[in-house]
Amino acid sequence: MAPKLSALEPVDVLGAPVAFDITNTSTLSYNGNNRDTRPNQVSTLANDNWGLFYNRFNVLANGGAWQAGLRLDNAWFFDSPNATQIALDLTAARPPTSGGAPAPVYFRQKLQEAGVELSNRYINWMYPAKYYFTYTSTALEVGVGDVYVAFGRGLVLSLRKLDELASDTTLRGARVTARVKTDQVSLRATAVAGSLNPLRIDPASGRYLGVDSSVTPGFVTLTEAGMPRAVATDFVPDTGDCRTFATCSYAPDRIFGGQLELSHKSAKFAVQASQLLRSTPLANDVVRSADRISTGSASFELADLGGHGGAYLELALQDLHHADSSTPKLALGQAAYLSVNVLAGPLTLLFEGKHYRRFFPLLANISPLRAREFSMLAASAPPTTEALFVDTAFEGFNTCVSGGRLRADLALSRIVSVYSWAGYYQSFAESLANESCEVSKNTRNSILDTAVGTELRSRDRRSKADISVGSRVDDSDRALLTDHGETHVFYREVYTRHTVTWHLGGPYSVELQGWHRRRHQTLGGPGVAWNEGDELIGFDYAPHWSIAMGFSYDTNPAVPPTYVNGQIGYRISSDSSISLFAGQRRGALRCVGGVCRVFPPFEGAALDLTLRF
Amino acid sequence: MSRPARIASPLARVWFACSVSLVLAACGSNTPKIPPELLATGGCNSPSYPTGPFGTEEGDTLADACFQGFRNPAKVSHTESALETIAFADFYDPTGSKGYQLILINTAAVWCSACRSEHENLSQKNRDYGPRGLRILSTLFQDARRDPATLRDLSTWVETFDSDYAMVLDPDYQLGGFASAETAPLNLVIDARTMKIEKKLLGDQATVLWPFIDASLAQP
Numbered sequence: 015m016a017p018k019l020s021a022l023e024p025v026d027v028l029g030a031p032v033a034f035d036i037t038n039t040s041t042l043s044y045n046g047n048n049r050d051t052r053p054n055q056v057s058t059l060a061n062d063n064w065g066l067f068y069n070r071f072n073v074l075a076n077g078g079a080w081q082a083g084l085r086l087d088n089a090w091f092f093d094s095p096n097a098t099q100i101a102l103d104l105t106a107a108r109p110p111t112s113g114g115a116p117a118p119v120y121f122r123q124k125l126q127e128a129g130v131e132l133s134n135r136y137i138n139w140m141y142p143a144k145y146y147f148t149y150t151s152t153a154l155e156v157g158v159g160d161v162y163v164a165f166g167r168g169l170v171l172s173l174r175k176l177d178e179l180a181s182d183t184t185l186r187g188a189r190v191t192a193r194v195k196t197d198q199v200s201l202r203a204t205a206v207a208g209s210l211n212p213l214r215i216d217p218a219s220g221r222y223l224g225v226d227s228s229v230t231p232g233f234v235t236l237t238e239a240g241m242p243r244a245v246a247t248d249f250v251p252d253t254g255d256c257r258t259f260a261t262c263s264y265a266p267d268r269i270f271g272g273q274l275e276l277s278h279k280s281a282k283f284a285v286q287a288s289q290l291l292r293s294t295p296l297a298n299d300v301v302r303s304a305d306r307i308s309t310g311s312a313s314f315e316l317a318d319l320g321g322h323g324g325a326y327l328e329l330a331l332q333d334l335h336h337a338d339s340s341t342p343k344l345a346l347g348q349a350a351y352l353s354v355n356v357l358a359g360p361l362t363l364l365f366e367g368k369h370y371r372r373f374f375p376l377l378a379n380i381s382p383l384r385a386r387e388f389s390m391l392a393a394s395a396p397p398t399t400e401a402l403f404v405d406t407a408f409e410g411f412n413t414c415v416s417g418g419r420l421r422a423d424l425a426l427s428r429i430v431s432v433y434s435w436a437g438y439y440q441s442f443a444e445s446l447a448n449e450s451c452e453v454s455k456n457t458r459n460s461i462l463d464t465a466v467g468t469e470l471r472s473r474d475r476r477s478k479a480d481i482s483v484g485s486r487v488d489d490s491d492r493a494l495l496t497d498h499g500e501t502h503v504f505y506r507e508v509y510t511r512h513t514v515t516w517h518l519g520g521p522y523s524v525e526l527q528g529w530h531r532r533r534h535q536t537l538g539g540p541g542v543a544w545n546e547g548d549e550l551i552g553f554d555y556a557p558h559w560s561i562a563m564g565f566s567y568d569t570n571p572a573v574p575p576t577y578v579n580g581q582i583g584y585r586i587s588s589d590s591s592i593s594l595f596a597g598q599r600r601g602a603l604r605c606v607g608g609v610c611r612v613f614p615p616f617e618g619a620a621l622d623l624t625l626r627f
Numbered sequence: 628m629s630r631p632a633r634i635a636s637p638l639a640r641v642w643f644a645c646s647v648s649l650v651l652a653a654c655g656s657n658t659p660k661i662p663p664e665l666l667a668t669g670g671c672n673s674p675s676y677p678t679g680p681f682g683t684e685e686g687d688t689l690a691d692a693c694f695q696g697f698r699n700p701a702k703v704s705h706t707e708s709a710l711e712t713i714a715f716a717d718f719y720d721p722t723g724s725k726g727y728q729l730i731l732i733n734t735a736a737v738w739c740s741a742c743r744s745e746h747e748n749l750s751q752k753n754r755d756y757g758p759r760g761l762r763i764l765s766t767l768f769q770d771a772r773r774d775p776a777t778l779r780d781l782s783t784w785v786e787t788f789d790s791d792y793a794m795v796l797d798p799d800y801q802l803g804g805f806a807s808a809e810t811a812p813l814n815l816v817i818d819a820r821t822m823k824i825e826k827k828l829l830g831d832q833a834t835v836l837w838p839f840i841d842a843s844l845a846q847p
Contacts, residue, residue, distance in 0.1 A: 052773050054800045057807045099659045111775050111798035115693065119670035120799055121661075127803045130683075258684040298828045298835055340842045341835055382829050383806050409741065446744040449834040495747060497737075497783050538740030541771045572738065572772045 027077065035074040036627040037589070041217065042067050043620035044093070049574045050601065050615050053109050056127045059100045061219065061614055064136055065093040068217045070143070079151060085144040089215045089222075094136035097249070101125035129249030134261040134384060135220045139242045143213055144184060155191040160184035163206050165273045165286035166313045168395040169330040169349050169373070171206075179604060179611045180218070183378075183391065185269055186211040186237040202275040209237045209266040210378055212391050218613050219387045222263075223380065229256040229265035229294050238266060256294055263385035265294045267378060269393060280318035286311055288376070290393065296381040300344065300449040301374045306335040309376070309394070311349075323356040323363075332373055344450055347372035351397050352418075360425040366399035367418030372451040374413050390610055398608035400437060400463065403529075405605040406486055406505060408538070410443030412608060414451035417441075419463065429471050433482075437463040445490045445504055445537065455491040459504055462487045467511075476517035483510045494536050506534040506543070521556040544570040548600065558585050566600045573601070573615070589626035595619065673716035677822050683805045689732075689815070689822045691716045692802075694766060696795025697785065705782035713795050718762050720819040727819035728760030729843055734802055734813040736769040737780055741831040742812040746788040752837065753792040759844045762819070763792035768800045769808065775799070816840060 024031040044065040051058045069088040074081065101124040105117060114120065146159035163185055165171045175182040187208015194201045214223045224244035227235075244262035246252035256262035271288035287310035295303045311330035318324055332347035348371045356363040376393035398404065398412055399419050417439030425431040442448055442457040467482025488505035509531040517523045530547035533539070546569065552562035559582075566577035579597025586592065601615035671693035681690035693714040703709040720727035733749070735742040746765070753763050767776045767784055775798035785794050806813040806829060814836055816826035826839055 052769075052808075053775055054768075054798065054803075055773070055808050056803055057809065096659065098661060102659055102661070102665075105665065108799070109775055111777065111796075114799045115801060116667075116670060118665050118667040121665040122670075123799070123801055123804060130804065131807070258682075258686060260684065298826065299830065299832050300834050303835065340839045342838045344834075382810060383827075386807060386810055445740075446747070447741065447831040447833050449832075495743070495787050497787060535740075537743050538738060539771075540738070 030077055032075050032077045035072075035076065037072045037624065038627070039070045039072075039622070039624045040067070041069075041620060041622050043217075043618060045616055045618040048601075048615040048617040049598075053107060054104060054124075056100060056104065056124060056131050059103060060095050060128060060131045060135065063093065063095055064091060064220055066091055066217060066220060068215070080147065080149045082147045083145065084142060086140065087143040087213070087215060088140040089217070089220075090138050091136040091220060094220070095128075095132065097125060097128035097132050100128040126249060129247065130260055133245070133247040133250045134222055134224055134263060137222060137242075137245065139215060139222060141214060141242055142240050144182070144211075153193050155189075155193075157189040158187075160186050160211055161189040161206065161208070163189065163204075163271065165204075165271065165288070166284065166311055166328050166330075167326070167351055167353075167397050169328060169351065169397070170286045170309045170311050171269070171271050171288040171376070171393060172395040173210075173393055176606055176609060178606045179609060181213070181391075181609070181611065183210065183212040183393070185209070186266075187269075198278060200277045202273075202277070204273045204275075206269070206271045209234050209268050210393055211237065211266070212264075212378060212388065214242045214264075216387045218616075221385055221387050223385055223388055224261050225264050225266065226252075226254075226256050226259055226262045228254060228259075229262070231293065234266050234268065256296065260384060263296070263381045263388070265292065265296055265379045267292045267376075267393070269376075280316060280324075282313075282315040282317065284313045284315075286313070288394075290376050292379045294379075296379055297383070299377075300334065300341065301377045302379060303336055303338060303341055304334040305337040306333075307374075307376055308333045308335075319356075322358065323354065325355075326353040327351070330373065334374070342450075344372050347374065349373040349396060351399075353397075362423040364421045364423075365418060366397065368397060368399050369416045370396060370412060371414060371453075372449070387612065387614075390612075392609075395607065395609050400608070401435070401465070401484075402607050403511075403605065404463070404608075405603050405610060406488075406507060407441075407608070408444050408505070409446075410448065411441045414443040414448055414453070414457075415439055415441040417461070429473060431469045432467070433469070434466040435464065437461070439463075444488075445492065445494065458491040460489050460491070472517065474517075476523070477515055479512070479514040481510070481512045481514075483508070485509070496536060497541065501536055503534070503536055505536070508532050521554075523554045523556070525552040525554065525562075526550070527552075540570050540572055544568070546570065546600075559583070560585075564597070564599075566598075568600060574598075577615075587626070590624055592621070592623045594621050671714055671716075673714060673719070676716040676719055683824075683827075685824050685827050687824050689715060689817055689824055694795035694797055694801070696766075696781065696793065697790075698793050699791060700785035700794050701789070701791040705778075705785060707778055710778070710796075713764070713793055715764075715817075715822070718764065718817075718819055719822055721821070723820065725819075726760060727762050729762070729825070729840060730815075730817040730819050731761060731763045731840065732802075732813075732815040732817060733763065733765040734797070734806070734811050735765055735767050735784070736773070736808070736811050737767070737771045737776065737784070738769060738773055739811045743788075745812055745831040745833070746784075746790070748833075750789050750791050756840060756844065757792075760819075761840060761844060765790070765792065765794050766797035766802060767794065768797040768802070768811075773808070816843065 024033045047062045067090040071086040074083045104124045105121045144160040148157040163173045173183050185208040189206045191204045222242050226244045230238045250260040253259045268291045273286035275284040290307040309332045313328035315326045328351045330349040350369040352367045354365045378391040380388045382389040419437030421435035423433040439461040441459045444459045448457050463486045465484030470479045486507040489502050490504040493500040511529045514526040528549040534543040548566045550564045554560045562581045564579045577598035577600050581595045583593035596619040599616040676691045681688050695710045718730045770780045810829050814828040
């Protein structure tokens with residue numbers, strides 16, 4: 015039975031009507047044994063048998079020119095693994111191998127390891143994830159609190175929300191944008207300053223990012239007020255220094271940036287710059303150990319080439335400064351990105367090219383040792399030029415690379431179109447670490463990425479299909495050493511992807527989604543080629559009900575072979591819904607436009623409820 | 628302009644009640660009992676090794692640990708009979724009498740691509756820095772399926788990479804307290820005179836690691 019609903023009316027505040035928009039999203043989930051357990055490996059037991067109630071409460075007050083908002087996140091773990099039990103289980107299941115420690119030593123090691131592993135997981139928190147106040151007029155826009163920033167194509171600064179990856183990173187500080195417009199020219203200037211504010215709790219792993227007072231000096235004390243803190247446990251003493259406090263996993267970076275944009279008709283010229291300052295590096299890699307990263311770019315855009323497309327060019331430089339004198343000074347990083355799209359009747363061409371040398375994403379000051387789930391968090395996202403879903407640009411692929419991709423779309427009729435792309439890249443930081451970007455045959459990988467597909471639509475546009483096949487060939491000039499001899503094959507893949515929506519008539523439709531891959535990875539793979547894939551079939555009974563069944567498989571011997579799940583959803587209204595997921599979900603690296611995140615395997619049930627008041 | 632809003636109070640109440648019940652049901656503690664035989668002390672402790680407290684962070688003293696492996700795989704057959712016990716204590720050199728100044732402790736796994744690319748050059752680094760006082764000890768802990776590494780994996784590894792530095796098996800992943808297996812390789816630079824951790828690096832960080840070792844070895 016549908017619930018009884020009542021309206022929330024605007025409220026009078028100081029004589030002006032203010033509309034309140036309240037949304038609450040809750041997730042109640044239980045993760046059982048996700049079948050990734052490996053002998054002697056604490057982390058594979060520490061992710062089993064835990065339950066979470068995760069609530070996101072959003073309130074937005076809209077007073078016309080101004081808006082104020084708050085997102086309050088709340089995580090309650092109603093069940094979690096026990097360090098002693100993990101150590102006992104590992105000791106009991108310990109395989110007989112040579113070179114092992116005596117059982118009591120082994121037990122003590124695993125107990126300590128499990129204790130540390132759990133010291134920043136499954137801990138209850140309630141914190142103000144986002145809050146902001148914005149004022150908007152024709153000439154001025156002021157934002158205080160959490161603001162999103164995207165300069166150019168993300169080379170300099172890119173802080174945005176990615177729902178697909180459950181990522182929402184903002185700058186907690188201020189943003190001011192001023193606009194001046196004449197008949198011919200418009201000028202826009204933007205300045206931002208603040209500290210980086212990612213979401214602090216990862217609901218997929220139960221891990222949280224904690225700060226302590228040693229990394230929240232001055233202004234950051236204010237921006238970190240109420241945020242999750244590092245906690246001392248029986249296994250982790252509070253050392254008073256985030257560098258050695260094993261649950262202190264985050265030290266907020268301070269970021270300053272600005273952009274000046276001049277527009278005339280469809281032409282736009284902009285310069286933008288950012289400076290990232292960090293006081294206490296929590297990792298020793300070349301980017302996170304930099305105490306200052308300065309990045310600047312100039313961009314030129316022609317949005318309209320006489321009705322036949324557009325073009326965009328951005329040139330950027332980056333300087334990494336290290337306070338630690340033992341870290342060598344890298345030469346200035348460079349990046350060039352070009353995008354050209356051409357419209358010629360039924361044919362659309364899109365070319366994207368890039369040339370990056372020592373150009374790094376602005377990795378956030380996370381300790382990958384203590385919070386590996388957050389290790390890919392960054393304040394910039396240099397374009398990949400590849401298809402959005404590509405997850406096979408390994409290691410430092412995009413930091414030292416040249417190449418591009420050409421995509422052609424041809425509309426054969428109103429209901430049929432075909433498309434194809436070919437990308438060719440030379441990366442010098444994929445098959446080995448090469449932060450200094452030494453360009454040579456010894457470091458070079460050559461990558462050819464191709465695909466062809468078709469899009470079909472019914473005349474009423476209610477049924478559609480997108481089916482494609484593709485491949486990726488990645489060879490290293492340097493001979494790679496394997497257990498079976500030398501090879502130049504670094505990576506191979508062929509795949510097929512499809513999304514089909516079939517409208518059955520009336521309120522009924524069926525949706526089929528799948529991605530099936532044949533993969534071979536010389537370094538880091540299981541040693542043999544393997545197949546993996548996901549298939550989801552959904553049945554929709556508009557406007558309220560949907561039901562879906564999913565099946566995944568993976569012949570990689572390091573993971574379970576099959577995964578089955580089901581989902582049922584009920585849309586209460588256009589903004590409110592409830593859904594139940596039950597079953598197994600494959601662990602995977604998921605990428606959206608080069609921004610990637612590792613999702614651990616899941617086995618259990620999750621109930622999601624979104625209510626808009 | 629105001630947007631029409633709605634409230635779903637009965638459903639919200641049910642949801643809240645369910646949530647509270649679950650949270651209350653989760654209260655309580657169930658600490659498992661540890662069998663007495665696992666509470667015994669002892670282990671791999673050389674009498675001359677530094678005393679604790681030990682730790683896993685930079686500046687902490689490294690606890691001793693023992694492994695089975697090859698002290699110099701280039702000079703022995705890669706069979707079980709050639710395995711010997713190798714401990715961190717073997718590299719402890721408080722007076723400099725052994726000529727050891729720094730120890731590089733490295734973890735590796737067969738499935739780990741960064742480990743493999745790192746080991747392509749490790750023998751050369753051993754030849755370059757060994758005479759200056761660097762000793763390398765690498766621990767192989769998992770195979771391609773992420774199961775504990777075996778002697779066969781170790782043999783294949785040292786033959787593939789022509790390893791000429793100490794290479795041992797760590798099937799228990801004794802170094803798990805320093806870094807989770809997923810983040811391999813781990814590199815620890817240890818001062819051989821004190822066994823203190825000077826640098827802790829995740830991943831193949833050649834640009835940072837080797838200049839640091841170079842600079843450290845240059846110090847008196």
